[in-house]
Amino acid sequence: MGEIRAELEGFAAALAAERINDEQLQRLHSAWDGYQQIIDKITARTKQSAAAQTKETERWTHANDDFHNVIMEASGNRQLVLAIEDIHRRYPKNTAFVAYSQNSRLLRRNLAEHKAISDAITAHDGRGARKAMTAHILHSIDATVRWAEDHQQLRGQGTN
Incomplete structure (x- = not known):
């Protein structure tokens, strides 16, 4: 499913590169700026409370969604967007x-x-755009799988 998602979102990015209008481009840049700010804050942090971490997670999710949503919108292909939403x-x-x-x-x-x-x-x-988006999605899926596998192994070690 991750490979299909990567290909579909890559296709959406390729279409967006061809079809994006000035207003959408401005929103894309604004979304990226917001994304950069939250990443900078997360990477510069010291130990935080659970509430602060939850707030950062929400901000990261919102910034990431803004970025990807502008691309989906700019693709101008409703059926593609519906297919991606189904995968999500x-x-x-x-x-x-x-x-x-x-x-x-x-x-x-x-x-x-x-x-x-x-x-x-x-x-x-x-x-x-297609190449960059496809690689981006595949990297995120790989990181998630690796994290899950590592934590599953740690959990298994703790039960011995």
Whole structure:
């Protein structure tokens, strides 16, 4: 399912690069700026309370959703958007944050991936946007799977 999601969102990014209008482009840049701010705050943090971490998770989720939603909208393809939304119902989006939240290297990589997607769309480079988005989705899925496997192993070790 992750591979299908990556291909569909990559296709949406390619279409967005060709079809995005000025207002959507402005919102894409604003979403990326907000995303960068939250990543900067998360990576600079010291130990936080559970409430502060929950707030950061909510802000990250909102910023990430804003970014991806502008791309879906700019793709101009309602059927594609519906197909992606169906995948998100079966495999919820934003699950990667659990893997990213304790790893500033992964957060910075994720930020750089968003920047590459934004830059390709801004340059109306459909091929580059598709490649960047597909890689981004595959990286997020891989990080989530690795996190789950690592935590499953740790949980198994604790029961011996």
